[in-house]
Amino acid sequence: MSSDVMVMGGGIVGLATAWELLRSGATVSVLERNLCGQEASWAGAGILSPLLPWDYPEAVTQLTQFSAHLFPRFVDALQAETGVDPEYQASGMLVLPDSSSQAYVEPGTFDMCSRMLLAKHWCARHAIPVQEVQSSQIAPSLSRDTAALWLPEVCQVRNPRLLQALIRAVKMLGGKVLEHAEVAGWKIERGYVQSIHTVAGERHSAGQYVVAAGAWSRGLLAEHAAALEAWPVRGQILLFKAQPGLLEPMVFDERDNFYLIPRRDGHILAGSTLEEAGFDKSTTPEARETLLARAQALIPVLAEEMIAAHWAGLRPASPHNIPVISMHPAISNLYLNSGHYRYGVTMAPGSAQLIANMILGKLQPLDVTPYQWPHRAI
Ligand SMILES: Cc1cc2nc3c(=O)[nH]c(=O)nc-3n(C[C@H](O)[C@H](O)[C@H](O)COP(=O)(O)OP(=O)(O)OC[C@H]3O[C@@H](n4cnc5c(N)ncnc54)[C@H](O)[C@@H]3O)c2cc1C
Known part of the structure; x- marks a missing residue:
């Protein structure tokens, strides 16, 4: 060949x-x-999108923004040519910030000003719409009602x-x-x-x-x-089957480094772990317990019997x-x-x-x- x-x-x-x-x-x-x-x-x-885009170096921002700009045409062309709908949608990302953590600004520099302020400035600099909201305004099913950041244009796709x-x-x-x-x-x-x-x-x-x-x-x-720095980092996800509409936006809880991602048909992904386990792709009972506890802490009705799947994948990590x-x-x-x-x-x-x-x-x-x-x- x-x-x-x-x-x-x-x-x-x-x-x-x-x-x-x-x-x-x-x-x-x-x-x-x-x-x-x-x-x-x-x-x-x-x-x-990066989970907290303001925490990454400019090289990540440049590439993710360039890609985000290509995505609508990318999925439109794929769907038109193949008839497969990748469920691309701007469901938005609600960030529940952890006010105790510091913010990465430039290599070696840490800004002590509040995370939310820094995030808002970063979004303004990069023309990314953001609003300060009460989390219950955007996601009423969340048990935690707190000041949050709403990024309405963050999109998702069904892998x-x-x-x-x-x-x-x-x-x-x-x-x-x-x-x-x-x-x-x-x-x-x-x-x-x-x-x-x-x-x-x-x-x-x-x-x-x-x-x-x-x-x-x-x-x-x-x-x-040739001096390539690359290694696997395992990530585990729990999949819940809930009623469509239980959760509309994506939610990222900075305190626990944890997200919930709702799909159109009611599935909700809860993830993910970051584990150095070599090339071992197994799921673990510990991760299942942690992810379930975090999901229930945010949306109490999510229960063990609603778990539809639990999987792991190996991310290609890089500096x-x-x-x-x-x-x-x-x-x-x-x-x-x-x-x-x-x-x-x-x-x-x-x-x-x-x-x-x-x-x-x-x-x-x-x-x-x-x-x-x-x-x-x-
Ligand atoms: C739990 C989890 C959550 C994630 N969430 C997100 C997210 O929300 N948004 C996001 O943007 N990214 C996310 N990622 C990261 C994203 O999935 C990866 O960065 C991306 O899939 C990497 O794609 P890839 O094609 O490089 O690797 P892979 O999808 O791993 O593909 C590599 C392929 O190479 C093949 N291969 C390996 N060795 C050989 C060989 N010797 N010969 C031939 N073929 C070979 C493998 O079989 C595999 O099919 C997540 C990852 C995980 C695990």
């Missing part, structure tokens, strides 16, 4: 990259170790549906999707990838290669990982949550699009466009130096 570009990894980042390249006229193949769209991208909550649409769209544009094809090794000569081989011993070649294997990217690159979207420092036809950590769904359309522009030699719409490999210090 030979194509212009080979994408390794069939999560949201790999699939969005493949689709972007196909739409630009390239021929693309996707190699996926298991089935596409079953790992972190499936497991995520689908919030299309499994977005992935289903992307897989279909990639295939419809002629992308070759090879599942159960685990990349196991490289043939590299004179700074150039000649081919890769899979666990089954099949050899595949392409003009350019993109690693988009999420938490597994470092392992896939093996001795070619400061800044992904690498870059050519390899020493191998000229090898690229990496990985390390999106907590915001890979949010960043997917944006980082797909940036990596495609690099491969196709097009101008970039923003400064891509923060995403270079190896990472620059921020």
Whole structure:
């Protein structure tokens, strides 16, 4: 099999990259170790924004805002082409702030002014609508009535549906999707990838290669990982089945670092844990208990018998949550699009466009130096 570009990894980042390249006229193949769209991208909550965007470096803000701006057209085109509705909606985010914590402003600098004030200033600077409200005004079912921040334009998407649409769209544009094809090794000569081989011993070649294997990217690159800082961070989520309308907005409780995400059909996601557990993707009774207790503390009617599912996924962690979207420092036809950590769904359309522009030699719409490999210090 030979194509212009080979994408390794069939999560949201790999699939969005493949689709972007196909739409630009390239021929693309996707190699996926298991089935596409079953790992972190499936497991995520689908919030299309950093949880507290004012707590992140500018490189994260730049990419998430660029991606948020692309999202409406991204989902419209996917839905029009595939007929799959990814349930993209601006359900808004209600933030219940933790007034005791400090605020990150710039590297090494901490502002002691109130979190809410800082958040409002940050939103004003970035043209993000925000209001100070009483939480009961926006979400009457919450047991905690407190001064809160309301971000009405924060959107969400239903991950499994977005992935289903992307897989279909990639295939419809002629992308070759090879599942159960685990990349196991490289043939590299004179700074150039000649081919890769899979666990089954099949050899595949392409003009350019993109690693988009999420938490597994470092392992896939093996001795070619070139100082890449990447590691897995497990996240667990509980899914409740409630009556539609019990909760309308997304809610983030800063005190417990905990969110509730309502879907249209009444499902409510409660998450998520942040655990360093290596590549262990199991769910744990401790996390189930903690997530249930936090969910019930916010909405008392949520009960054990309403739990419809409990799952875990492995986030591709990176320093400061800044992904690498870059050519390899020493191998000229090898690229990496990985390390999106907590915001890979949010960043997917944006980082797909940036990596495609690099491969196709097009101008970039923003400064891509923060995403270079190896990472620059921020
Ligand atoms: C609990 C949880 C909640 C989250 N919530 C949000 C949220 O609300 N909003 C948000 O924006 N983000 C969220 N995230 C983060 C987001 O899900 C990830 O950043 C994103 O899914 C990363 O996508 P990816 O394609 O890089 O990785 P993955 O989806 O993990 O895909 C990587 C793929 O590579 C494949 N692969 C691995 N090794 C090989 C190999 N050797 N050969 C071939 N294929 C290989 C894997 O099988 C996998 O399919 C959340 C994550 C978790 C776990």
